[in-house]
Amino acid sequence: MKQNYAFLDENSKKEIRRKTLKAIAIPGYQVPFASRELPIARGWGTGGLQLTLSLVGQSDTVKVIDQGSDESVNAVNIRKLIQDTTDVKDTIHTDEATLIQSRHRIPEVPLRPYQILVLQVPLPEPLRPVEPSERITKMLHADREYSGAWLRLFEQIMKYGSITDDADYPVLVNGRYVMAPSPIPRFDNPKMENNDGLILLGAGREKKIYAVPPYTKVTSLAFDDYPFEVESFDDITCRESGLTGVYMDELVDEETGETYYVANDTSFMLEEMNKEGSVR
Amino acid sequence: MSKQGNIALSVKNVSKLYGDGCAYCAAPDATLDKNICPECRTVHACRDVSFDLHNGEILGVVGESGSGKSTLMKMLYFDQEASHGTYHIDDFDSSESSVFGLSGQAKRKIRNEILGMVYQNPVYGLKMDFSSMSNIAEKLIAAGSRNVGEMTGTGDHFLDKVNIPLNRKFDPPANFSGGMQQRVQIAKALSNYPPVLLLDEVTTGLDLSVQADVLELIKEIQREMGISMVVVSHDLAIIRMLCDRTMVMLNGEVIEAGITDQILEDPQHAYTQQLVYSIL
Numbered sequence: 001m002k003q004n005y006a007f008l009d010e011n012s013k014k015e016i017r018r019k020t021l022k023a024i025a026i027p028g029y030q031v032p033f034a035s036r037e038l039p040i041a042r043g044w045g046t047g048g049l050q051l052t053l054s055l056v057g058q059s060d061t062v063k064v065i066d067q068g069s070d071e072s073v074n075a076v077n078i079r080k081l082i083q084d085t086t087d088v089k090d091t092i093h094t095d096e097a098t099l100i101q102s103r104h105r106i107p108e109v110p111l112r113p114y115q116i117l118v119l120q121v122p123l124p125e126p127l128r129p130v131e132p133s134e135r136i137t138k139m140l141h142a143d144r145e146y147s148g149a150w151l152r153l154f155e156q157i158m159k160y161g162s163i164t165d166d167a168d169y170p171v172l173v174n175g176r177y178v179m180a181p182s183p184i185p186r187f188d189n190p191k192m193e194n195n196d197g198l199i200l201l202g203a204g205r206e207k208k209i210y211a212v213p214p215y216t217k218v219t220s221l222a223f224d225d226y227p228f229e230v231e232s233f234d235d236i237t238c239r240e241s242g243l244t245g246v247y248m249d250e251l252v253d254e255e256t257g258e259t260y261y262v263a264n265d266t267s268f269m270l271e272e273m274n275k276e277g278s279v280r
Numbered sequence: 281m282s283k284q285g286n287i288a289l290s291v292k293n294v295s296k297l298y299g300d301g302c303a304y305c306a307a308p309d310a311t312l313d314k315n316i317c318p319e320c321r322t323v324h325a326c327r328d329v330s331f332d333l334h335n336g337e338i339l340g341v342v343g344e345s346g347s348g349k350s351t352l353m354k355m356l357y358f359d360q361e362a363s364h365g366t367y368h369i370d371d372f373d374s375s376e377s378s379v380f381g382l383s384g385q386a387k388r389k390i391r392n393e394i395l396g397m398v399y400q401n402p403v404y405g406l407k408m409d410f411s412s413m414s415n416i417a418e419k420l421i422a423a424g425s426r427n428v429g430e431m432t433g434t435g436d437h438f439l440d441k442v443n444i445p446l447n448r449k450f451d452p453p454a455n456f457s458g459g460m461q462q463r464v465q466i467a468k469a470l471s472n473y474p475p476v477l478l479l480d481e482v483t484t485g486l487d488l489s490v491q492a493d494v495l496e497l498i499k500e501i502q503r504e505m506g507i508s509m510v511v512v513s514h515d516l517a518i519i520r521m522l523c524d525r526t527m528v529m530l531n532g533e534v535i536e537a538g539i540t541d542q543i544l545e546d547p548q549h550a551y552t553q554q555l556v557y558s559i560l
Binding site for chain 1: 383384385388407410411413414417418421422426427428429431432450
């Protein structure tokens with residue numbers, strides 16, 4: 001059976017690329033698109049996958065990450081689908097990749113110019129927790145009325161004494177649109193600010209594409225007296241690699257019951273461990 | 281302070297139509313079947329309503345159910361669009377001849393900074409699942425405040441003023457009685473010291489002792505803060521207690537207006553006479 005290059009038919013890819021261009025032209029604005037059926041279920045990264053499939057060319061090198069790992073079931077299956085339908089090269093090294101599809105992380109290696117990071121997004125609307133109506137949230141975005149997003153953070157301070165959003169922490173893009181950056185940890189929010197690469201965000205189930213173009217101002221929402229802070233891993237060392245200052249997974253040693261930490265970005269960890277003079 | 285003398289709000293020939301209208305009902309002297317056009321069945325919820333609200337004045341709007349009182353309030357607060365007429369707010373500088381013609385963003389600015397609204401049903405005015413403090417902060421955030429300490433200070437002040445125990449400020453209004461919910465609404469509406477407060481049937485559904493508390497509170501606030509108010513009610517006792525001037529509405533039209541004592545002691549229109557004599 002004849003199969004389309006990159007699974008989707010050419011018209012679908014063209015439509016998604018046009019919507020992507022619009023998203024790049026209006027940083028942070030959610031562009032609706034006709035999300036396609038894919039051989040994976042909605043909610044498993046179909047938004048990101050549609051972006052990747054419509055952008056991938058034969059000269060590309062693709063990397064797929066799922067919560068920092070290149071080897072999880074989700075990452076392996078998505079990578080296999082892309083490879084089976086395109087024959088492009090794949091890699092685990094962030095620096096080698098031209099197109100990176102990621103779930104829940106921005107890699108530790110800074111993006112470089114002309115690199116594209118595609119993030120999978122479950123809930124693209126930052127105002128959804130306070131406003132159920134799509135019609136009204138569109139009006140609120142048009143009017144720059146973001147008190148709902150601020151109110152949610154305020155309520156967390158009232159309830160818990162601090163802002164408790166550890167992932168999907170809302171950001172203001174280019175001084176205009178408040179955006180849900182997908183469930184990346186707070187730790188990754190500052191990486192979006194003025195970065196060299198292009199960040200695209202795709203929500204398949206919610207049928208939205210949005211973007212943070214290179215060198216765009218991205219500010220995490222914060223009150224004057226409750227400034228934005230990332231998770232601190234200052235006093236924590238990765239048990240496997242000896243790395244510090246990177247985003248860590250907290251694990252429990254089943255034999256001793258002790259808590260230990262491992263760097264979340266596995267490819268970065270391996271690269272660091274393989275360097276000459278590495279700690280391990 | 282008023283910029284153009286002593287008029288806080290000015291409304292001229294405001295109408296609200298549910299339907300397209302026709303040449304017959306567009307004529308000023310057209311006879312309607314109650315407020316429905318006999319030719320095109322368009323409902324004239326408000327018809328050519330005009331009034332001025334003076335600074336520091338409490339204006340009562342009285343009439344039976346369906347007379348257009350709440351529709352008028354919704355238009356004044358931009359919850360509904362007016363079909364015809366002009367609306368001028370003294371504290372808002374605009375090149376437009378009527379604030380009805382402003383953008384959604386400008387109307388939100390007026391709602392957030394100049395007007396306060398207390399709805400008949402607190403569900404419309406409050407976020408029932410957010411804490412009372414956050415409900416008050418919502419208005420302040422919308423008006424541009426980004427300092428948690430200042431907002432909680434203001435919240436404490438107004439919750440205390442409306443006799444909500446401060447040890448319940450983190451409780452959501454869903455856990456409060458109807459009277460307490462109304463008082464939280466009043467605290468929210470007052471929190472950024474708006475020059476004009478709109479009160480739509482604020483005591484409906486409350487028991488007599490709570491009604492008296494809420495009315496006493498409104499009087500006290502008006503005395504202390506000198507806020508101009510429009511008070512809608514179908515209860516003449518409330519109008520007598522609170523209002524300096526009163527407008528009587530019937531079938532969407534203002535049929536009589538004047539000093540409250542004059543309206544209640546010497547009603548001229550047959551409907552007003554019936555209303556006054558049937559209640560007093």
